[in-house]
Amino acid sequence: MRVEVEEEEEMYPSTPGKVKVERSGAAAMSRQVHRCFASTGTMFLWALLLVAMTATYLSFRSLGDTSSSRSGRRRRRGAHCSLALRKRGDGVVGIDNFNSYYDPSLKKARRALLGSHGVFVVDGDINDGRLLAKLFDVVPFTHVLHLAAQAGVRYAMENPSSYVHSNVAGLVSLLEASKDADPQPAVVWASSSSVYGLNDRVPFSEAHRTDKPASLYAATKKAGEEITHSYNHIYGLSVTGLRFFTVYGPWGRPDMAYFSFTRNILQGKPITVYRGRDHADLARDFTYIDDIVRGCLAALDTAGPSTGTGGKKRGPAPYRVFNLGNTSPVTVQALVAILERCLMAKAKKHVVEMPGNGDVPFTHANISLAREELGYKPTTSLDMGLKKFVRWYLSYYGYNRGTHAFRNHLS
Numbered sequence: 001m002r003v004e005v006e007e008e009e010e011m012y013p014s015t016p017g018k019v020k021v022e023r024s025g026a027a028a029m030s031r032q033v034h035r036c037f038a039s040t041g042t043m044f045l046w047a048l049l050l051v052a053m054t055a056t057y058l059s060f061r062s063l064g065d066t067s068s069s070r071s072g073r074r075r076r077r078g079a080h081c082s083l084a085l086r087k088r089g090d091g092v093v094g095i096d097n098f099n100s101y102y103d104p105s106l107k108k109a110r111r112a113l114l115g116s117h118g119v120f121v122v123d124g125d126i127n128d129g130r131l132l133a134k135l136f137d138v139v140p141f142t143h144v145l146h147l148a149a150q151a152g153v154r155y156a157m158e159n160p161s162s163y164v165h166s167n168v169a170g171l172v173s174l175l176e177a178s179k180d181a182d183p184q185p186a187v188v189w190a191s192s193s194s195v196y197g198l199n200d201r202v203p204f205s206e207a208h209r210t211d212k213p214a215s216l217y218a219a220t221k222k223a224g225e226e227i228t229h230s231y232n233h234i235y236g237l238s239v240t241g242l243r244f245f246t247v248y249g250p251w252g253r254p255d256m257a258y259f260s261f262t263r264n265i266l267q268g269k270p271i272t273v274y275r276g277r278d279h280a281d282l283a284r285d286f287t288y289i290d291d292i293v294r295g296c297l298a299a300l301d302t303a304g305p306s307t308g309t310g311g312k313k314r315g316p317a318p319y320r321v322f323n324l325g326n327t328s329p330v331t332v333q334a335l336v337a338i339l340e341r342c343l344m345a346k347a348k349k350h351v352v353e354m355p356g357n358g359d360v361p362f363t364h365a366n367i368s369l370a371r372e373e374l375g376y377k378p379t380t381s382l383d384m385g386l387k388k389f390v391r392w393y394l395s396y397y398g399y400n401r402g403t404h405a406f407r408n409h410l411s
């Protein structure tokens, strides 16, 4: 049986014991988990989205059930990881703290969607070791997909301790629970393109140096790579770190540029567009959620087993790091132009020099390693991905005005 749990971390401080899984609660959860499982329950999707908002999912899957669940129907594009896992028969338990880094109602709406697909999401914190231990007692998770984090590059200057709390302390808490578990799960977790920091060799390759982070966010992700390595080395935990490149799409994070620009353009409010000190446009290797979902599933599927039991290493276990990007950087100005086309509205652009707040001028992924070892192959252009995002946005936020025109325009 393989289990994934997703959790969203809470804002500082942690809340140990906040979620009590008493014996009866544990039994209920066990029943629920097995119900999910019996109905080929799984989730995930939000994994990516929750990366941003600090979420983690552990998923479980019965090894004996894979054939029936793997008939592999990809029903609709834009399906999230959770649905992809569910469709193929994986079972998943999520854990999310629904913090207020951004609108919790969006997080709750995601949970409702997951619930309707048989995915149980625990309201708890990955810093709560007792809760994690109880979860591992109840379900022999085979995999942990850890996407919980305090995300956002620039917010780190406002609330630095939240990054240490979630991305360092929370990660250690989860690794402690994982290494103590029997069986030990394989861990796949969200690192970040930001670890490349001031590296100016392009495209960014896993072989490049990552010792010059430009933000505290990046530094905590880099720390995570070192921390997971030590758990791999000492306890035999199988670890895969995924360096995501500016992930976007439906149900995404309102704090990100593509999302907040969309909101402001629709509301007729100005947007601030950063540019480089030499007046060069900033660029990102924007990567669509569905491509990332495929990368995550491939990472789970190819993760070798952990070798330890009960905190004791029995032999070497795999330690892997992959870039998951799109390999086509696009300037922020071009992103705005695409949104203007999709929304049929002009942005009120306020162009300013990039403040010294942790931002980097560009990102560009070399994905050869992921292509070779995960079969990862992104297929979504920014044009196409933003069209899908805008379609979702208009529908989710109930934009009725001009719906017909939008629908024709975006089809």
Ligand SMILES: O=C(O)[C@H]1O[C@H](OP(=O)(O)OP(=O)(O)OC[C@H]2O[C@@H](n3ccc(=O)[nH]c3=O)[C@H](O)[C@@H]2O)[C@H](O)[C@@H](O)[C@H]1O
Residues within 6 Å of the ligand: 052, 151, 152, 153, 191, 192, 193, 194, 244, 245, 246, 247, 255, 256, 257, 258, 272, 273, 274, 275, 282, 283, 284, 332, 354, 359
């Ligand atoms: O790959 C990652 O690892 C990270 O990706 C994402 O960071 P970024 O690439 O910085 O995305 P995002 O904020 O959308 O800014 C995009 C562009 O718009 C520019 N930008 C931004 C805001 C603004 O008001 N104006 C502006 O020009 C800005 O200068 C930038 O050039 C995740 O947020 C982060 O959590 C992490 O996952």
